[in-house]
Amino acid sequence: MLEYFLPRASSFAGSIDHLFDLITYLVMFWFLLTFAFFLYVVFRFRAKPGQKAQYITGETHKQKQAIEIPHYLILVCDLAILFYTFKVWHEVKIDMPEYDEQVRVISQQWAWTFEHAGADGVLDTEDDIVLINEMVLKKDTQYQYELQALDVMHSFSIPVFRLKQDSVPGRKIFGHFKPILEGEWDIQCAEMCGYGHGFMPARVIIKSAEEYDAWIAENTPAHLKQDTAYATTESESKEAPNNG
């Protein structure tokens, strides 16, 4: 249901949406049922001339059942939600898939710094591409992010990824995502972090593999570029057996 309002741009966005759907539909079912029951009761037992209201103490087993049965049924629904919650929580926050790319996210009052690993795919090397308030990602690539805060707590939130992770000063927090939709989307701070909290929006730009490689090439200084001629030869030699 949520995807009609906000596209899903990460591999786990669907799981979060399904959890929301499950909660929404179960709660909606019980809400409508209870509401309908109350409307019926109000109508059925409306004031009539000559009829006195009864005082029910709820002590007999039969009277208690009116509460007990729905109570247990709702508990079963809760367990269903709980089970699915653990499953999604593990998928999004606990399990760390093998990653192909790394990106470092540094939050501060009131800006985001994104350190991209650059052409060699390794952080903290000379060819890192550092951008402020702009994160560039490659579609269909498993990422690991490292989240830091320089001053106070912030929260790294990308609504289209259905991702929200607090950043805490003094801690390095690792997480993962896999962008699955090309485009440009919002990143926001979701933890009140001071006066400029509302003015620290950033953008995530998800590019196709070709566009991403072109972007890397464009932002890598000439002397750090890998020998492309060699790379071509290598890939050709790998493909050669298939062609033959």
Next chain:
Amino acid sequence: MVGFLASLGSAVSHANDERGKQLYANCVACHQADGSGLKLLNAPAIAGLSEKYVAAQIAKFKAGHRGGDPRDTSGLQMRPMASLLASEADIAAVSKYVASLEPKPIAATLEGGNAERGKALYATCQACHGADGAGNDLLNAPSLLNQHDWYHVAQLQKFKDGVRGSNPQDTTGAQMRPMAMMLTDEQAVKDVVAYIQTLSN
């Protein structure tokens, strides 16, 4: 008729002053109502800085020519604030208001600076910032008076490290970089800042 035009003119400029004061509400949290700054939020004193300098700095922050370096953590704090000023007219109005604020003496926080040695080093600064430290708009040099000493130290360090003034678009900042380079070590920075503080008294 002349009188009418004059009153119209003064009404317009009065409206601009009001606008500047209104817009300054966004600055108060860090720079304080009197423009004296706040160390806790890395905000320098801005009261009484020249209109031209303030407008130029806001424009630089807005464009990312200043505070656009990932290493410039305190500059990055100012950047989103500058982007709140949507038009040239707003920048002009708030700059005028800032310039109209009365500068106040600022307490020293720095220790270990030798003002005597700083005086000799200040000879380099004098050409642009003036012997009295009051600055010179024609040379894009701001006043150094009634400023926090920690701010001077931080900015000199930023100029030295290329965190400020190294953006190719920041031509006036680039002027300051080689000057800051002449302060070869931390002690020299402290000494010259200690001397600058004596100019305010």
